[in-house]
Amino acid sequence: MITILHEQRVTTHPPVCHTHGDAGALWLNAPAIEAATGWQWKPEGLCHGDVCMPVPPSARAGWVRELPGQAPALNVAEMWRHSGQPVVHDQAGQTWVLGTGTAQRRAALETLEAPDFTLPDLAGSAHRLADYRGRKVFLATWASW
């Protein structure tokens, strides 16, 4: 199984095709891409809401694989890098991080809408920043180290 980390998502996926000799490739079909990242693979590209990142026509032959009897697969690692976002993985190619790029972070922060997140407290109860709408929030970090 392949584990993919993206933002706070952690998903596992069966490998969809052989990647021998291509350790930098991450092949996923459309349902896996959506589960792992929230992005939908459509004819126009990888889409999230109104935003679509087209698969470059020149790269399509290398980044899209038609698989007999299965859904086609996209090399998400290449698409992710192409969008200016970091992709890192362990040596075995079993655990991948599809990171968030500088442009994407900056765009989110420049809206000034405080990025939402959900985190547990010590008891395991989940707290979501958006649940505090209507109150001022003094968000403060600390650590034991």
Next chain:
Amino acid sequence: MWQVLAEELKDLGLTVLAIALDTADAARPWIEAAKPTYPCLIDADHHVAALYNLVNVPQAVWIDEAGRTVRPPESAGSDDAFRAMDRNTGAMPADVLAQRQWRKTAYLDAVRQWARDGSANVNALDAQEAITRLPQLSDAEAEAHAWFRLGQHLQAHGNAGEAEAAFSRATSLHPASWAMWRQTAAKDARGLASGAAFWARVDALGDRPYYPPANIVAPEG
């Protein structure tokens, strides 16, 4: 750490949301000792640090009732006083201590005034100023967050060797992040990454601050 402030301001519509950039095991004794009445969340993956470009603790972000950032991340009242410490005795010069206390008080008073005055408060920044003060992120730093995330996952799943390599990539790509470095550095018996390696890193800052002072308008009186 924020208990007094949290209690004082909760009826003025302000919630202190504490984020431990730390593991639950390391944070637990501190939280249990402090018995906080405000939410203390555990962020072992430093996810909030990646979202907001945080690099150290304590840093704070002010978020208004509509969920808008009115003060981007900054040092939450701390300054570089500790760098004037006598490293053998732990002693600090009186004037440095006094300035540290003044800075901290001024910062906390600014939080109190914002709780009372809301958007009318001079320290609740308008949109343009808030955007100007957003910390900038480089491509290397964005990649560092990805390596840190990988390292935390590998460490939690028993692959300490590869985790260490991932942390090393992260801290070299994002040297300004004390949070990544101290989280992953060797700790002493008290759980602190504050030994010779820490001081060497602090000394290497030269004229650059460890805690850039928060650029607040100090409340009067």
